Amino acid sequence: MAAGREIDQLAGHFAAAPATFTTSPLYRALCPVVAEDRPTLELLTGRRPGQQASYLFFGAAHYLLLAGVRHPLRDFYPSLVGPAAARPADAGPVLLDFCRRYRADLGELIRTRLVQTNVVRRAVALRYALRIVGQHCAGPVHLVEVGSSAGVHLHVDRYRYLVGGRAFGPADAVVSLDSRWLGRTPPPDLDDVPPIASRTGVDLNPVDVTDETARRWLRALVWPENRDAATLLEAALDVVAADPPAVVAGDAVEVCPEVGRALPPGEPRVVFHAATRMHVPAEQRSAFDRAIDSIGDGGPLYHVWQEPPSAPHGGQLADARAELAMHGPDGVVLPLLRVDGHLRWLGPLEPPGRPVDGSGVAAAD
Ligand SMILES: C[S@@+](CC[C@H](N)C(=O)[O-])C[C@H]1O[C@@H](n2cnc3c(N)ncnc32)[C@H](O)[C@@H]1O
Known part of the structure:
Protein backbone atom coordinates (compact mmCIF):
# COMPACT_ATOMS: atom_id res chain seq x y z
CA MET A 1 0.00 0.00 0.00
CA ALA A 2 1.27 3.51 -0.80
CA ALA A 3 2.71 5.12 2.34
CA GLY A 4 0.46 8.21 2.16
CA ARG A 5 -2.66 6.07 1.91
CA GLU A 6 -1.61 3.90 4.84
CA ILE A 7 -0.94 6.99 6.97
CA ASP A 8 -4.40 8.32 6.10
CA GLN A 9 -5.93 4.98 7.10
CA LEU A 10 -4.02 4.99 10.38
CA ALA A 11 -5.16 8.55 11.07
CA GLY A 12 -8.76 7.43 10.45
CA HIS A 13 -8.26 4.42 12.70
CA PHE A 14 -7.05 6.57 15.62
CA ALA A 15 -9.75 9.18 15.01
CA ALA A 16 -12.40 6.44 15.38
CA ALA A 17 -10.63 4.49 18.13
CA PRO A 18 -11.98 6.36 21.20
CA ALA A 19 -15.22 4.34 20.84
CA THR A 20 -13.17 1.17 21.40
CA PHE A 21 -11.53 2.27 24.62
CA THR A 22 -14.70 2.13 26.67
CA THR A 23 -12.94 1.85 30.03
CA SER A 24 -9.90 4.05 29.32
CA PRO A 25 -10.41 7.82 29.53
CA LEU A 26 -6.67 8.26 28.99
CA TYR A 27 -6.57 6.37 25.70
CA ARG A 28 -9.79 8.05 24.57
CA ALA A 29 -8.14 11.43 25.14
CA LEU A 30 -4.91 10.41 23.37
CA CYS A 31 -6.36 8.78 20.24
CA PRO A 32 -7.11 12.11 18.51
CA VAL A 33 -3.62 13.33 19.40
CA VAL A 34 -2.01 10.34 17.67
CA ALA A 35 -4.43 10.70 14.73
CA GLU A 36 -2.92 14.14 14.07
CA ASP A 37 0.73 13.20 14.57
CA ARG A 38 2.27 12.02 11.34
CA PRO A 39 5.68 10.95 12.75
CA THR A 40 3.97 8.54 15.16
CA LEU A 41 1.64 7.22 12.45
CA GLU A 42 4.75 6.59 10.31
CA LEU A 43 6.18 4.42 13.07
CA LEU A 44 3.04 2.30 12.97
CA THR A 45 3.44 1.47 9.28
CA GLY A 46 6.23 -0.87 10.46
CA ARG A 47 3.91 -3.13 12.48
CA ARG A 48 3.36 -6.77 11.56
CA PRO A 49 0.44 -7.57 9.21
CA GLY A 50 -2.98 -7.63 10.86
CA GLN A 51 -1.88 -5.99 14.12
CA GLN A 52 -4.40 -3.51 15.48
CA ALA A 53 -2.54 -0.19 15.51
CA SER A 54 -4.01 1.57 18.56
CA TYR A 55 -3.69 -1.47 20.88
CA LEU A 56 -0.11 -1.94 19.71
CA PHE A 57 0.89 1.70 20.06
CA PHE A 58 -0.58 2.20 23.52
CA GLY A 59 0.85 -1.16 24.61
CA ALA A 60 4.33 -0.06 23.49
CA ALA A 61 4.18 3.29 25.36
CA HIS A 62 2.81 1.62 28.50
CA TYR A 63 5.52 -1.06 28.31
CA LEU A 64 8.31 1.52 28.35
CA LEU A 65 6.74 3.27 31.34
CA LEU A 66 6.27 -0.02 33.21
CA ALA A 67 9.91 -0.84 32.45
CA GLY A 68 10.92 2.25 34.42
CA VAL A 69 11.37 5.00 31.82
CA ARG A 70 11.25 8.30 33.74
CA HIS A 71 9.05 10.69 31.82
CA PRO A 72 6.17 12.95 32.94
CA LEU A 73 3.80 10.81 30.84
CA ARG A 74 3.77 8.29 33.69
CA ASP A 75 1.83 10.75 35.85
CA PHE A 76 -1.23 10.16 33.65
CA TYR A 77 -1.30 6.38 34.18
CA PRO A 78 -3.43 5.00 37.03
CA SER A 79 -1.51 1.74 36.61
CA LEU A 80 1.65 3.60 37.68
CA VAL A 81 0.53 6.33 40.06
CA GLY A 82 -2.89 5.10 41.19
CA PRO A 83 -5.91 7.33 41.69
CA ALA A 84 -3.72 10.45 41.82
CA ALA A 85 -3.22 10.23 38.04
CA ALA A 86 -3.29 13.58 36.20
CA ARG A 87 -6.21 14.63 33.99
CA PRO A 88 -6.29 12.78 30.64
CA ALA A 89 -7.28 16.01 28.90
CA ASP A 90 -3.79 17.43 29.64
CA ALA A 91 -1.83 14.40 28.40
CA GLY A 92 -1.61 15.19 24.66
CA PRO A 93 1.53 17.40 24.55
CA VAL A 94 3.24 15.14 27.07
CA LEU A 95 2.58 12.10 24.89
CA LEU A 96 4.02 13.85 21.85
CA ASP A 97 7.19 14.69 23.78
CA PHE A 98 7.41 11.05 24.92
CA CYS A 99 7.05 9.85 21.32
CA ARG A 100 9.89 12.11 20.16
CA ARG A 101 12.26 11.09 22.95
CA TYR A 102 11.58 7.36 22.81
CA ARG A 103 10.96 7.01 19.08
CA ALA A 104 13.57 4.29 18.57
CA ASP A 105 12.29 2.17 21.49
CA LEU A 106 8.67 2.59 20.40
CA GLY A 107 9.59 1.67 16.82
CA GLU A 108 11.36 -1.50 17.94
CA LEU A 109 8.37 -2.64 20.02
CA ILE A 110 5.90 -1.80 17.24
CA ARG A 111 7.93 -3.77 14.67
CA THR A 112 8.46 -6.85 16.80
CA ARG A 113 5.58 -7.28 19.24
CA LEU A 114 2.09 -8.67 18.73
CA VAL A 115 -1.19 -7.64 20.29
CA GLN A 116 -1.42 -10.54 22.71
CA THR A 117 -3.75 -9.13 25.33
CA ASN A 118 -4.81 -12.06 27.50
CA VAL A 119 -8.15 -11.13 29.05
CA VAL A 120 -8.70 -13.58 31.89
CA ARG A 121 -12.44 -12.87 32.25
C1 LIG B 1 -5.55 -10.26 21.24
S1 LIG B 1 -4.75 -11.76 21.65
C2 LIG B 1 -6.07 -12.63 22.43
C3 LIG B 1 -5.57 -13.70 23.37
C4 LIG B 1 -6.63 -14.55 24.00
N1 LIG B 1 -7.37 -15.28 22.98
C5 LIG B 1 -7.58 -13.75 24.83
O1 LIG B 1 -8.73 -13.56 24.42
O2 LIG B 1 -7.23 -13.35 25.94
C6 LIG B 1 -4.61 -12.57 20.07
C7 LIG B 1 -3.63 -13.74 20.07
O3 LIG B 1 -3.78 -14.43 18.84
C8 LIG B 1 -2.50 -14.75 18.34
N2 LIG B 1 -2.63 -14.90 16.89
C9 LIG B 1 -2.98 -13.94 16.00
N3 LIG B 1 -3.00 -14.46 14.76
C10 LIG B 1 -2.69 -15.78 14.87
C11 LIG B 1 -2.54 -16.83 13.94
N4 LIG B 1 -2.71 -16.64 12.64
N5 LIG B 1 -2.19 -18.05 14.40
C12 LIG B 1 -1.98 -18.25 15.73
N6 LIG B 1 -2.11 -17.27 16.64
C13 LIG B 1 -2.45 -16.06 16.23
C14 LIG B 1 -1.62 -13.60 18.80
O4 LIG B 1 -0.24 -13.96 18.83
C15 LIG B 1 -2.19 -13.30 20.18
O5 LIG B 1 -1.53 -14.02 21.19
Missing part, protein backbone atom coordinates in the same frame (compact mmCIF):
# COMPACT_ATOMS: atom_id res chain seq x y z
CA ARG A 122 -13.02 -14.30 28.76
CA ALA A 123 -12.82 -17.66 30.54
CA VAL A 124 -16.40 -16.86 31.63
CA ALA A 125 -17.51 -16.97 27.99
CA LEU A 126 -15.67 -20.24 27.42
CA ARG A 127 -17.18 -21.71 30.57
CA TYR A 128 -20.66 -20.78 29.35
CA ALA A 129 -19.97 -22.35 25.96
CA LEU A 130 -18.66 -25.53 27.61
CA ARG A 131 -21.99 -25.89 29.36
CA ILE A 132 -23.76 -25.75 25.98
CA VAL A 133 -21.29 -28.25 24.52
CA GLY A 134 -22.02 -30.58 27.46
CA GLN A 135 -25.67 -30.58 26.47
CA HIS A 136 -24.74 -31.88 23.02
CA CYS A 137 -22.07 -34.46 23.80
CA ALA A 138 -21.32 -36.87 26.61
CA GLY A 139 -17.96 -37.27 28.30
CA PRO A 140 -14.69 -35.37 28.46
CA VAL A 141 -13.66 -32.94 25.73
CA HIS A 142 -10.26 -31.95 24.36
CA LEU A 143 -9.81 -28.18 24.59
CA VAL A 144 -7.82 -26.27 21.97
CA GLU A 145 -7.45 -22.49 22.15
CA VAL A 146 -6.31 -20.80 18.95
CA GLY A 147 -4.55 -17.51 19.72
CA SER A 148 -4.07 -18.54 23.33
CA SER A 149 -1.38 -15.96 24.16
CA ALA A 150 -0.12 -17.07 27.60
CA GLY A 151 -2.83 -19.73 27.82
CA VAL A 152 -4.86 -18.47 30.78
CA HIS A 153 -8.16 -19.76 29.34
CA LEU A 154 -6.81 -23.28 29.03
CA HIS A 155 -7.22 -23.50 32.83
CA VAL A 156 -10.93 -22.61 32.57
CA ASP A 157 -11.77 -25.37 35.06
CA ARG A 158 -9.48 -23.98 37.79
CA TYR A 159 -11.18 -20.63 38.34
CA ARG A 160 -14.07 -19.48 40.48
CA TYR A 161 -16.93 -17.76 38.63
CA LEU A 162 -19.15 -15.16 40.27
CA VAL A 163 -21.98 -14.55 37.83
CA GLY A 164 -25.50 -13.25 38.49
CA GLY A 165 -25.23 -13.67 42.26
CA ARG A 166 -24.19 -17.34 41.93
CA ALA A 167 -20.78 -18.96 42.35
CA PHE A 168 -19.37 -21.81 40.27
CA GLY A 169 -16.06 -23.65 40.03
CA PRO A 170 -13.72 -24.79 42.79
CA ALA A 171 -14.33 -22.94 46.08
CA ASP A 172 -10.58 -22.84 46.82
CA ALA A 173 -9.59 -21.35 43.43
CA VAL A 174 -7.00 -18.58 43.68
CA VAL A 175 -8.53 -16.73 40.72
CA SER A 176 -12.12 -15.46 40.99
CA LEU A 177 -13.79 -13.99 37.91
CA ASP A 178 -16.78 -11.75 38.49
CA SER A 179 -18.96 -10.86 35.54
CA ARG A 180 -22.30 -9.08 35.49
CA TRP A 181 -25.22 -11.17 34.21
CA LEU A 182 -27.76 -9.10 32.26
CA GLY A 183 -30.44 -11.79 31.95
CA ARG A 184 -33.88 -11.42 33.46
CA THR A 185 -33.65 -14.99 34.78
CA PRO A 186 -30.63 -16.43 36.68
CA PRO A 187 -27.62 -17.69 34.73
CA PRO A 188 -27.42 -21.41 33.91
CA ASP A 189 -25.49 -23.85 36.09
CA LEU A 190 -21.86 -23.27 35.07
CA ASP A 191 -20.78 -26.24 37.16
CA ASP A 192 -22.53 -28.49 34.69
CA VAL A 193 -19.64 -28.62 32.21
CA PRO A 194 -17.80 -31.58 30.70
CA PRO A 195 -14.37 -32.50 32.13
CA ILE A 196 -11.35 -31.49 30.07
CA ALA A 197 -9.40 -34.45 28.74
CA SER A 198 -6.50 -32.43 27.35
CA ARG A 199 -5.66 -28.79 26.76
CA THR A 200 -3.58 -27.33 23.92
CA GLY A 201 -2.90 -23.76 22.87
CA VAL A 202 -1.86 -22.51 19.43
CA ASP A 203 -0.19 -19.13 19.03
CA LEU A 204 2.10 -17.25 16.66
CA ASN A 205 4.13 -16.39 19.73
CA PRO A 206 3.51 -18.51 22.84
CA VAL A 207 4.25 -16.42 25.93
CA ASP A 208 6.80 -17.71 28.42
CA VAL A 209 5.13 -16.66 31.66
CA THR A 210 8.36 -17.16 33.59
CA ASP A 211 10.03 -14.42 31.54
CA GLU A 212 9.71 -11.02 33.21
CA THR A 213 9.77 -8.98 30.00
CA ALA A 214 7.17 -11.22 28.35
CA ARG A 215 4.90 -10.77 31.36
CA ARG A 216 5.48 -7.03 31.28
CA TRP A 217 4.34 -6.90 27.66
CA LEU A 218 1.08 -8.66 28.58
CA ARG A 219 0.67 -6.32 31.53
CA ALA A 220 1.32 -3.30 29.25
CA LEU A 221 -1.53 -4.35 26.98
CA VAL A 222 -4.01 -3.96 29.84
CA TRP A 223 -5.48 -0.46 29.69
CA PRO A 224 -4.05 1.67 32.49
CA GLU A 225 -7.33 2.26 34.34
CA ASN A 226 -8.20 -1.48 34.44
CA ARG A 227 -6.22 -2.28 37.54
CA ASP A 228 -8.57 -5.13 38.50
CA ALA A 229 -7.92 -6.79 35.13
CA ALA A 230 -4.17 -6.39 35.69
CA THR A 231 -4.43 -8.04 39.10
CA LEU A 232 -6.45 -10.93 37.64
CA LEU A 233 -3.89 -11.32 34.87
CA GLU A 234 -0.99 -11.59 37.34
CA ALA A 235 -2.89 -14.20 39.37
CA ALA A 236 -3.85 -16.25 36.31
CA LEU A 237 -0.28 -16.10 34.93
CA ASP A 238 0.87 -17.60 38.22
CA VAL A 239 -1.65 -20.43 37.77
CA VAL A 240 -0.28 -21.01 34.26
CA ALA A 241 3.33 -20.85 35.48
CA ALA A 242 2.61 -23.53 38.09
CA ASP A 243 1.28 -25.93 35.44
CA PRO A 244 1.99 -24.66 31.93
CA PRO A 245 -0.33 -26.08 29.26
CA ALA A 246 1.22 -27.06 25.93
CA VAL A 247 1.08 -24.16 23.50
CA VAL A 248 2.16 -24.99 19.95
CA ALA A 249 4.03 -22.17 18.21
CA GLY A 250 3.02 -21.18 14.71
CA ASP A 251 0.36 -19.80 12.47
CA ALA A 252 -3.00 -21.45 13.09
CA VAL A 253 -3.29 -22.03 9.35
CA GLU A 254 -0.35 -24.44 9.46
CA VAL A 255 -0.57 -25.73 13.00
CA CYS A 256 -4.27 -26.54 13.49
CA PRO A 257 -4.37 -29.56 11.13
CA GLU A 258 -1.42 -31.12 13.06
CA VAL A 259 -3.06 -30.38 16.40
CA GLY A 260 -6.26 -32.04 15.20
CA ARG A 261 -4.41 -35.14 14.01
CA ALA A 262 -2.70 -35.49 17.41
CA LEU A 263 -6.04 -35.77 19.27
CA PRO A 264 -7.52 -39.24 19.91
CA PRO A 265 -9.76 -40.15 16.95
CA GLY A 266 -13.48 -39.98 17.55
CA GLU A 267 -13.27 -37.98 20.79
CA PRO A 268 -15.00 -34.58 21.03
CA ARG A 269 -12.89 -31.47 20.75
CA VAL A 270 -13.73 -27.87 21.63
CA VAL A 271 -11.84 -25.21 19.68
CA PHE A 272 -12.08 -21.71 21.16
CA HIS A 273 -10.77 -18.41 19.88
CA ALA A 274 -11.32 -14.91 21.22
CA ALA A 275 -10.08 -11.61 19.78
CA THR A 276 -7.82 -13.61 17.46
CA ARG A 277 -9.48 -13.89 14.07
CA MET A 278 -9.82 -10.10 14.12
CA HIS A 279 -5.98 -9.88 14.02
CA VAL A 280 -5.63 -12.30 11.09
CA PRO A 281 -5.10 -10.33 7.87
CA ALA A 282 -8.38 -10.29 5.90
CA GLU A 283 -6.95 -12.22 2.95
CA GLN A 284 -5.91 -15.11 5.26
CA ARG A 285 -9.17 -15.51 7.13
CA SER A 286 -10.66 -18.19 4.86
CA ALA A 287 -7.52 -20.30 5.32
CA PHE A 288 -7.74 -19.70 9.08
CA ASP A 289 -11.36 -20.94 9.08
CA ARG A 290 -10.49 -24.02 7.04
CA ALA A 291 -7.62 -24.86 9.39
CA ILE A 292 -9.97 -24.74 12.37
CA ASP A 293 -12.59 -26.83 10.61
CA SER A 294 -9.88 -29.44 9.86
CA ILE A 295 -9.70 -30.22 13.59
CA GLY A 296 -13.14 -31.77 13.08
CA ASP A 297 -11.74 -34.33 10.61
CA GLY A 298 -10.74 -36.64 13.46
CA GLY A 299 -13.76 -36.28 15.77
CA PRO A 300 -16.81 -34.17 16.63
CA LEU A 301 -15.83 -30.49 16.60
CA TYR A 302 -17.46 -27.81 18.75
CA HIS A 303 -16.07 -24.49 17.57
CA VAL A 304 -16.65 -21.51 19.87
CA TRP A 305 -15.63 -17.95 19.09
CA GLN A 306 -15.74 -14.55 20.71
CA GLU A 307 -14.95 -12.17 17.92
CA PRO A 308 -16.43 -8.83 16.84
CA PRO A 309 -19.35 -9.16 14.41
CA SER A 310 -17.00 -7.69 11.78
CA ALA A 311 -14.90 -10.88 11.91
CA PRO A 312 -17.26 -13.89 12.10
CA HIS A 313 -16.13 -17.44 11.31
CA GLY A 314 -16.57 -18.20 7.62
CA GLY A 315 -18.83 -15.16 7.27
CA GLN A 316 -21.64 -17.30 8.67
CA LEU A 317 -22.57 -15.57 11.94
CA ALA A 318 -26.30 -16.16 12.26
CA ASP A 319 -26.97 -13.26 14.60
CA ALA A 320 -24.86 -10.09 14.60
CA ARG A 321 -25.77 -9.41 18.25
CA ALA A 322 -24.03 -12.59 19.37
CA GLU A 323 -20.37 -11.89 19.98
CA LEU A 324 -20.16 -15.37 21.48
CA ALA A 325 -21.25 -18.06 19.05
CA MET A 326 -20.46 -21.67 18.23
CA HIS A 327 -21.15 -24.44 15.83
CA GLY A 328 -21.22 -28.16 16.50
CA PRO A 329 -20.39 -31.09 14.23
CA ASP A 330 -23.44 -30.35 12.05
CA GLY A 331 -21.91 -26.93 11.19
CA VAL A 332 -25.07 -25.05 12.18
CA VAL A 333 -24.15 -21.77 13.91
CA LEU A 334 -25.65 -21.28 17.33
CA PRO A 335 -25.60 -17.68 18.57
CA LEU A 336 -24.96 -17.88 22.31
CA LEU A 337 -24.61 -14.56 24.09
CA ARG A 338 -24.11 -10.84 23.97
CA VAL A 339 -20.85 -10.14 25.75
CA ASP A 340 -18.70 -7.17 26.60
CA GLY A 341 -15.35 -7.58 24.84
CA HIS A 342 -13.62 -7.87 28.21
CA LEU A 343 -16.43 -9.94 29.75
CA ARG A 344 -17.35 -7.40 32.40
CA TRP A 345 -20.90 -8.41 31.52
CA LEU A 346 -22.68 -11.09 29.54
CA GLY A 347 -26.31 -11.63 28.75
CA PRO A 348 -28.73 -13.70 26.74
CA LEU A 349 -29.75 -12.49 23.31
CA GLU A 350 -32.63 -10.09 23.58
CA PRO A 351 -35.19 -9.67 20.82
CA PRO A 352 -33.90 -7.27 18.14
CA GLY A 353 -34.53 -3.64 18.98
CA ARG A 354 -34.59 -4.09 22.74
CA PRO A 355 -31.98 -1.82 24.35
CA VAL A 356 -28.95 -3.45 25.90
CA ASP A 357 -28.96 -2.90 29.66
CA GLY A 358 -26.06 -0.63 30.57
CA SER A 359 -23.59 -2.42 28.38
CA GLY A 360 -22.10 0.34 26.27
CA VAL A 361 -19.98 -0.47 23.27
CA ALA A 362 -18.24 -3.82 23.37
CA ALA A 363 -14.47 -3.65 23.26
CA ALA A 364 -12.19 -6.44 22.18
CA ASP A 365 -8.45 -6.74 21.85
